[in-house]
Amino acid sequence: MSLPIVTVVAPGSPAARAGLQPGDEVLTLNGQVPRDIIEWRLLIDEAEVDLEIRRGNVELSVEVAKSDGEPMGAEVESALFDRVRTCDNHCEFCFIYQLPKGLRKSLYLKDDDYRLSFLYGNFTTLTRFTEADLERVVDERLSPLHVSIHATDPDIRSRMLRNARGGMSLRWLRALLDHGITVHGQIVVCPGVNDGAVLDDTLAGVLDQSPDLASIACVPLGLSRFNAEAAMREHTMQEANAVVDTVHDWQEMFLRVVGHRMVFAADEYYLMTDRPFPEAVTYAGFDMHEDGIGMARTFAMEFSGEVDTPVGPQSGFFAWVDGAPAAGYRAPRNPAGDTSLRGCSSSGGNVLLRPRASAPVGILTGEFGAKVLRPLIDDLRRDDVRVIAVRNEFFGGNTAVAGLLVGEDLLRALQEEPIGHRYLLPDVCLSEGRFLDGTTVDSLPRSVEVVPTNGIALRRALGAAESMVVTP
Numbered sequence: 001m002s003l004p005i006v007t008v009v010a011p012g013s014p015a016a017r018a019g020l021q022p023g024d025e026v027l028t029l030n031g032q033v034p035r036d037i038i039e040w041r042l043l044i045d046e047a048e049v050d051l052e053i054r055r056g057n058v059e060l061s062v063e064v065a066k067s068d069g070e071p072m073g074a075e076v077e078s079a080l081f082d083r084v085r086t087c088d089n090h091c092e093f094c095f096i097y098q099l100p101k102g103l104r105k106s107l108y109l110k111d112d113d114y115r116l117s118f119l120y121g122n123f124t125t126l127t128r129f130t131e132a133d134l135e136r137v138v139d140e141r142l143s144p145l146h147v148s149i150h151a152t153d154p155d156i157r158s159r160m161l162r163n164a165r166g167g168m169s170l171r172w173l174r175a176l177l178d179h180g181i182t183v184h185g186q187i188v189v190c191p192g193v194n195d196g197a198v199l200d201d202t203l204a205g206v207l208d209q210s211p212d213l214a215s216i217a218c219v220p221l222g223l224s225r226f227n228a229e230a231a232m233r234e235h236t237m238q239e240a241n242a243v244v245d246t247v248h249d250w251q252e253m254f255l256r257v258v259g260h261r262m263v264f265a266a267d268e269y270y271l272m273t274d275r276p277f278p279e280a281v282t283y284a285g286f287d288m289h290e291d292g293i294g295m296a297r298t299f300a301m302e303f304s305g306e307v308d309t310p311v312g313p314q315s316g317f318f319a320w321v322d323g324a325p326a327a328g329y330r331a332p333r334n335p336a337g338d339t340s341l342r343g344c345s346s347s348g349g350n351v352l353l354r355p356r357a358s359a360p361v362g363i364l365t366g367e368f369g370a371k372v373l374r375p376l377i378d379d380l381r382r383d384d385v386r387v388i389a390v391r392n393e394f395f396g397g398n399t400a401v402a403g404l405l406v407g408e409d410l411l412r413a414l415q416e417e418p419i420g421h422r423y424l425l426p427d428v429c430l431s432e433g434r435f436l437d438g439t440t441v442d443s444l445p446r447s448v449e450v451v452p453t454n455g456i457a458l459r460r461a462l463g464a465a466e467s468m469v470v471t472p
């Protein structure tokens, strides 16, 4: 158990008036030891908040007076103060097992914690869920939650999770739904394991047992070159097409029976099969946007000016582990501002080189991102803007999404690109300023402008270079 540590006290806030300071460790809040940011928020909602704190070696009492529901004005360091609940599954498709050795420790953490599901949209299998957890979720209305389904057949689910409790744990899904908790489901489709007839059976199982689920995302198995599971392989084109067909067929069925489409195929499937993305209206509010469902469609809408606010956050892979301030993963990834210019001089120092605003622009992205962006850029009819598809050799396998781009691959790609051009980089591949391989933009051989990963920000970066914020 670690203690909540105050990181920010807003000037003039009730916490500031009471004398709370950054660095204070909170021992108790109204006599209770908060386990996580959820309890913290509930406790600080009171009109009077009594804190026992430790400042250096001294323990102090701080009384914060405020009105009921008024923000206290203090932020703390992390979201969970007790231990994160780790997962006891050993899924053959787990991407964490496919990471290379030597990355930062936090990336290897396999969590299966309903609190992270609520706070960050992480998927939980419910194999470690308990009656007490259910009680808390219901009492505190921790909704929505995100649950990994994979298969409704108990034997297949247990086999996929390599956990005997895998089959039975979906009973918690029913219990959550019975208590009115909104649940989004996910199926990681592994060819030869839970596609084909098994996928049909799973969606029939959902219709039969959990028709009150909010939605289900079908995402393809992600493979890196470090995969050691012989049974795990990429989809063939035929298999990927079959998944899309199955999803479309079941959408019709769900629409007829429960009144909404329920199941969606990840954007990656449309990119793999070169099929057009479904119309925006079919995504019904883009509930699963951050799971890669409808992102390409929303990006196009944002880029073309059809919408004037970004549709949803782009959390990126492993977003919560390092970049998880208590404010949540929805906190800005690039706190310096909308767009910032970062980079190094060719001599390797930290000198910022600002290319001319009128310089040609290279948009860096993954191979899938390039397939989405190229038609949008072509429509601009600007010969000074190009898309640079960066091959992911670090992870290899079928990794092609922008969120998994690392410094090593960007460095290789940028070395081939001319000096003096502007290079735009989506912020989704950075967490707390670092790529997954631990490097930062300062190690890149060209200055890059880190741009929020949405169409509006990209449009602005292409059109309004003069107004960009430059951060040292």
Ligand code: SF4
Pocket: 087, 088, 089, 090, 091, 093, 094, 095, 096, 110, 111, 112, 125, 161
């Ligand atoms: S439940 Fe998730 S974290 Fe745990 S082994 Fe399976 S894929 Fe990995």
